[in-house]
Amino acid sequence: MTGADGGSPLRQPGFRTLWLAGILDDTVDWMLVTAIPIFIYRMTGSALTTSVAFLIGLAPGILVSPFAGVVADRCDRRLLLLVCTLLQALLVLPLLFVVSRDTLWLLYAVVGARAACAQFVLTSKNSLLPALVGPRHTAAASNLVVLNTNLGRLLGSLLGGVAVAGGLRPVVGGALLGLLLAATLIGRIPRAAPPSAPAEAAGGPVEEEPRRGALAEWREGVAVILGDRRLRVSFLSATLCAVGQGLFVVLFVVFVARTLGGSDAEIGLLRSIQGVGGIAGGAALGVLGSRVHPRPLITWGALSFALLALVLWNGPSVTTAMGVYVGLFAVIGLPGGVYFAGALGMVQQRVPPAYLGRVLGSFYTTFNGAQVLGMAAAGLLGDRLGPVPLLNAQALLYLAAGLATLLVLGVRNVPEEPLPERSAPVLPAPVPPERKELREGRAG
Known part of the structure; x- marks a missing residue:
C-alpha cells in the first residue's frame, strides 16, 4: 500500500496513524526508563542494584532482535505490532505488586520481558513503514520517526519523573493508558501486503518454497x-x-x-x-x-x-x-x-x-x-x-x-536505489526426495 506521489507522509492516513502510535509507545518507554531506576534507587540506595535494570533492559536487544527480524519477515507486520503492543500493556501490570526489596525480582522480570517484547515492536514498526508510504516517501517518513522518538523522550522523561513521586501505581496507570491508546491506533492502520507474497501476476502460479529454519x-x-x-x-x-x-x-x-x-x-x-x-x-x-x-x-x-x-x-x-x-x-x-x-x-x-x-x-x-x-x-x-x-x-x-x-x-543528496530482490546469496532449500529423483531422471 503506497502513498500519493506528493506531499508529506503525514498526509497518508496509514503512516500518520503509525506515527501517532509511535509517539505514545516512545513516551511510555521513556516514562518507564526514567521512573524504574529512580524507584529502585529510592528503595535500595544502591547504584549497583539500579544499574542491573539497565543491563537487563539491554540484553534482549542483543539476543532477541535477530529472531524478531525473522518473525517480522514471516508475519503480517501490522498484526505483529498490534499483538506485541497489547502484550506490553499486560506486562506492566505486575509492577503493581512490587512493594518491597523482596519483590524486586518481579520488577527485573518485567524489565526483561518488556525489553524483549519491545524488540518485536521496534522491528515490526520500522519494517512496516515503507509499505505504508512507498519508496518515494521512505526517506521523509524515516526523518519523521526521529521527531516522534524525541517527543516521546521529552514527554516520557518528564512524566516518569513526576509520576514516580507517588510510587509505581501512577506509572503503571500512565503506561497502561498510553499503550492501550497506541494499540487502538495500530488497529486502525490499513492492512499492507505480506512482505514476501509470491508475485503470481508476474507469470502464472508460483511454486511455494519449503520453509527454512529461523537461523x-x-x-x-x-x-x-x-x-x-x-x-x-x-x-x-x-x-x-x-x-x-x-x-x-x-x-x-x-x-x-x-x-x-x-x-x-x-x-x-x-x-x-x-x-x-x-x-x-x-x-x-x-x-x-x-x-x-x-x-x-x-x-x-x-x-x-x-x-x-x-x-x-x-x-x-x-x-x-x-x-x-x-x-x-x-x-x-x-x-x-x-x-x-x-x-x-x-x-x-x-x-x-x-x-x-x-x-x-x-x-x-x-x-x-x-x-x-x-x-x-x-x-x-x-x-x-x-x-x-x-x-x-x-x-x-x-x-x-x-x-x-x-x-x-x-x-x-540522492535517493538510495533498492537492491534487487534476489541480490543476496540465498541458502539453497532442501530438495524433496521425489523431486531429486525426477531431476536425476531428466539428466539421465
Whole structure:
C-alpha cells in the first residue's frame, strides 16, 4: 500500500496513524526508563542494584532482535505490532505488586520481558513503514520517526519523573493508558501486503518454497548486509557510534556531578534537554521531507556530533556555568537525531522488503551489542581515567564514523536505489526426495 506521489507522509492516513502510535509507545518507554531506576534507587540506595535494570533492559536487544527480524519477515507486520503492543500493556501490570526489596525480582522480570517484547515492536514498526508510504516517501517518513522518538523522550522523561513521586501505581496507570491508546491506533492502520507474497501476476502460479529454519533465514538477512558496500559501511559507522553511546550512558551522571558540580535536579534537566535538539532536527527533516536522503544525514550528523561533543566535554576547562551546558546539551541532540535518521533511512531504502525485518533485527543487535561494550569499558576504566578522557573517546568514535561514511558513501543528496530482490546469496532449500529423483531422471 503506497502513498500519493506528493506531499508529506503525514498526509497518508496509514503512516500518520503509525506515527501517532509511535509517539505514545516512545513516551511510555521513556516514562518507564526514567521512573524504574529512580524507584529502585529510592528503595535500595544502591547504584549497583539500579544499574542491573539497565543491563537487563539491554540484553534482549542483543539476543532477541535477530529472531524478531525473522518473525517480522514471516508475519503480517501490522498484526505483529498490534499483538506485541497489547502484550506490553499486560506486562506492566505486575509492577503493581512490587512493594518491597523482596519483590524486586518481579520488577527485573518485567524489565526483561518488556525489553524483549519491545524488540518485536521496534522491528515490526520500522519494517512496516515503507509499505505504508512507498519508496518515494521512505526517506521523509524515516526523518519523521526521529521527531516522534524525541517527543516521546521529552514527554516520557518528564512524566516518569513526576509520576514516580507517588510510587509505581501512577506509572503503571500512565503506561497502561498510553499503550492501550497506541494499540487502538495500530488497529486502525490499513492492512499492507505480506512482505514476501509470491508475485503470481508476474507469470502464472508460483511454486511455494519449503520453509527454512529461523537461523537460515537470519543468515540470508546477514548476506544482504555483507553483499552491499553501503550497508556494510553504515553498519560499521553505527557500531562505532554505539560504543560511544555506551560510554556516554554510564559517564553522563559522573560528568555532570563531578566535573560540572551539578545537582540531582540539574542532572535530570540536562538528561531531558537533549530531546529538544532531536525534536528540532526531526521537525526540520519532516519539513524537508523527501528532499534529503541518507548519505549526507549519516556523514554530516556524525561529524557535527563529534565536533560539538569535543567542545562539550572539554568545556569545563573554560567554564562550568550550567547555562552553557544546558545550551550545548540541547544543541547536540540535533546531529545525533540526524545521524540516526540517516542510518535507519539507508536500511529502509536499500534493503528489499522481504529482507527488511531481518536486516533491521541485525541492525538493532549490532547497535545494542556495541553499546554494551561501551558501557563495560566505561565501568572498567571510568574510575581510573575519569569521565573526560573517555567521553572524548566517544567524540573520536563519532568522528571516525563520520570519516568512514564520508570516504565511502560521500555526501551526495540522492535517493538510495533498492537492491534487487534476489541480490543476496540465498541458502539453497532442501530438495524433496521425489523431486531429486525426477531431476536425476531428466539428466539421465
